[in-house]
Amino acid sequence: MSKSRALTTWPLRIATGAFIINSGMEKLGADAETAAQTHGFASAAYPFLADVPAEEFNKALAIAETVIGAALLIPGVPARVAGTGLTAFAAGLVGLYLRAPGLRQEGSLRPTPDGIAIAKDGWLLGAGVSLVAFDRYRRKHR
Template structure:
């Protein structure tokens, strides 16, 4: 496994890493209403999350986003590892988009106005899969 990210991998890693770091840091001190909203949204798509308290879910979500952002921003973290983490997390976000009623047009993958902000997470999945595919191709 290559230890250092290749130079051309740095821009997508930087873009995704800053995005996740910002998102995670913004949730660290989430108020109870925000925690309830985030938890409720996630639990509708992934019912097993109902077992967690909203504050616990939001704290774990925040820490995961910060850790993923830091992994992407740190060039010594192998791109295979960072890309796999990004692909896994963003697959969950795309799943949230696909499972939440009202975010897609009837019988289509195309987003509604309410779903547009969630549908754009597909670019994160593309970056993660691209990093993984490139590293696996260069073995």
């Protein structure tokens, strides 16, 4: 594979990986109040999470984000692997946006002012799907 083809996904991987790893690192240092807020927000969208203690949930989320961010930034991790992790994580965020009350205007996908921060995470889903699709295309056309 040519060097230019090998570098094709790196701008996308660096941008998303740095963003996600930063988010994960911030959550690792979160205090109990911040962990409770994050957990409460996630539990409103995904009720099965209500039984998980807030600090455990926050720690697991922080580790997951850090691992996904690292996978995106490590050159040896194939695009399909990093993209699959990113897609799964981003699908959870999009689900959060669609399920949590008060994030969307009634009867619409348009965000409320409170929903803008979550709505824009849809770009992560697009990035993950793009990485997986690129890898499939590249493998098919070798």
